[in-house]
C-alpha cells in the first residue's frame with residue numbers, strides 16, 4: 259500500500275504513527291540555497307540506477323544529501339522480511355541518529371535512476387550541526403524522529419525469539435529499549451515462523467532466546483556485550499587517543515557534563531556499562547524537572563541529551579564498564595581499564611556513576627530477579643502486570659511514581675513501607691495522587707518476609723508481615739517492585755585513591771582546607787587532582803535529576819581550570835584497542 263504526501267513523494271504505509279503524522283519534519287526538503295551552504299562539509303558522489311548507496315550494518319557512512327535523482331529506503335530483518343520505508347528525492351537527506359557517531363546503518367538505500375549526492379562524513383555532520391544552527395535544528399529533529407520511526411515499525415534490528423515472560427528476553431529487550439535500538443520479539447507460542455526457527459536451530463538448555471541479527475547471524479541467549487558488538491553498537495576506540503576528559507556514567511550527571519564540556523571544545527569520552535539515562539532512564543515520568551509542566555519520561559529526556567552530547571562531538575561508548583582506574587599518571591594521563599586489556603586515556607576524569615539499586619535481605623531474592631522481582635517499572639514490566647495485583651516496596655519518590663504508573667496496568671498496587679507512612683519521604687503531589695487512586699493501598703510497618711515460586715515459572719507467592727502486630731499475609735503475587743534506595747557505584751575506584759565516605763560516596767571539596775593557601779580547590783574535585791565527581795555518587799549531593807544536571811554544568815569550568823594548569827602528558831606505547 260502506498261500513500262502520497264503533498265510533494266507527491268511515495269510514502270509506503272508502515273506501522274509507524276510518527277512516519278504517518280510527522281512526515282514533513284522527518285523528511286524535510288532542503289532549498290537550493292541550503293544545499294549550497296552544506297557543500298563545504300562534504301564531497302559529491304554519483305550512483306547508477308539500482309546501485310546501493312549503503313546497506314544495513316555499514317559503519318560510518320555519513321549523511322547523504324540528494325542533489326538529483328531518487329532513492330528507495332527499506333528495512334530488512336535477519337529472517338528475510340523486507341519492509342519499504344520511504345522514497346526520497348532531490349533536497350532530501352539520508353541519515354538518522356546513529357549517523358552522528360558513525361554507528362551501523364539500520365536501513366538499505368538503493369538508487370532509483372542515476373543519483374548525485376553530497377556525502378557528509380559523521381565528524382563533518384557534527385561540525386555542520388554546530389555551524390548551521392537553524393538548519394542543524396531541523397536536521398537533528400529529523401534524525402531523532404527517524405530513529406523513533408524505525409523503532410515503531412519493528413522491521414529492522416535484531417529479531418528476538420523467545421517467550422515474552424522469559425527473564426533473558428526481558429534482559430535483552432530492556433537493554434535494546436533503554437538504548438533506543440530497533441528490535442522485535444517473536445513468541446514461539448504464538449508465531450509459527452518463530453516456532454519453526456526454534457526447531458531449525460534446536461537451541462539447547464539455556465540457549466533461548468535466539469537473536470537473529472539483520473545479517474542473519476544467530477546468537478543463542480547472548481550476553482549484552484556480545485549482542486552490542488554484533489549489532490555494531492560499540493564504536494571503536496583505538497586506545498591511543500588522549501581525551502581531555504573521560505566521563506564514567508551516562509546518567510543525567512554524565513550526559514550534562516558531556517554536553518557542556520564538548521560544547522566548550524573539550525574532547526570528551528563517555529562510558530557506560532548499561533544504557534544512557536542511568537536511574538532516570540528507568541523513571542516512567544519525571545514531573546519535577548524544570549521546563550516540562552506535563553512531565554517527561556526519563557528515557558525521553560536522556561535520549562535528547564544523548565543526541566545533544568554527540569552533536570557536540572562527545573564520543574559515547576555503551577555498553578562499556580570501567581573496571582578500574584589508574585590515577586598514578588605514570589605517563590601523565592589517567593588510565594581507565596575497561597577489561598580485556600582495553601584502556602582509555604584521559605587528562606581528567608569525571609565520576610558520574612550514580613548509584614545501584616539496594617537489595618533487601620530476602621532469602622531467594624536473586625532467584626526471582628528478572629522473573630518477578632524488579633528494580634524499576636518500565637512499560638515492559640508494566641505489561642507483565644496487566645490485570646494482576648502487584649507489591650511495591652519503598653516510600654520514596656521513585657516508589658510513588660512507580661506506584662502511580664503501575665496502577666494504570668495492575669488491578670491493585672500494595673505499597674509496603676516499614677515506617678508510619680509515605681508523607682515524610684515522598685513529594686506532596688505523589689502522596690496526594692496515591693491517596694486519590696483507589697487501586698493503591700499503603701501498608702505501614704510492613705515488610706516482605708518470603709518469596710516463593712520456581713526459576714522456571716518465576717515468582718508465584720509473597721508472604722509479608724506487619725512488624726507491629728506480627729500479622730502475616732500470603733498472596734498469589736507474580737510481580738514485586740523494590741524501590742528501597744541505592745548504594746553508590748564506586749567499587750571500580752579502589753585503585754585510584756579517591757577518598758570515599760563511610761557509605762562509599764565520593765567526597766569532594768575535601769582538599770579545600772589542605773590547599774587553602776593555593777585557593778585552588780573546587781567543590782566538585784575529589785581528593786585526587788583532576789578527578790571530579792558529580793550527581794548521585796557524590797557525598798552530600800541532592801539525589802535529583804535537576805541537581806545531577808546542574809553539577810554536570812558546574813564541573814566544566816573546574817575542568818577547564820585544571821586542564822589549563824596541567825601539563826599535557828606524553829603519549830605512551832600503544833595498547834590493545836578497546837574491547838579486544
Ligand SMILES: Cc1cc2nc3c(=O)[nH]c(=O)nc-3n(C[C@H](O)[C@H](O)[C@H](O)COP(=O)(O)OP(=O)(O)OC[C@H]3O[C@@H](n4cnc5c(N)ncnc54)[C@H](O)[C@@H]3O)c2cc1C
Nearest residue numbers: 507509510511531536537538580612613793794801802803
Ligand atoms: C525509578 C526512579 C525514578 C526517579 N524519578 C525522579 C524524579 O521524578 N525526579 C528526580 O529529580 N529524580 C528522580 N529520580 C532520581 C534520579 O534519577 C537520580 O537522582 C539521577 O538519575 C542521578 O543521576 P546520575 O547521573 O548522578 O546517576 P545515575 O542516574 O545513577 O547514572 C549512573 C550511570 O553510571 C553507570 N555506571 C555505574 N558504574 C559504572 C562503571 N563502573 N562503568 C561504566 N558505567 C557505570 C550506570 O550504568 C548508570 O547509567 C528517580 C530515580 C529512580 C530510580
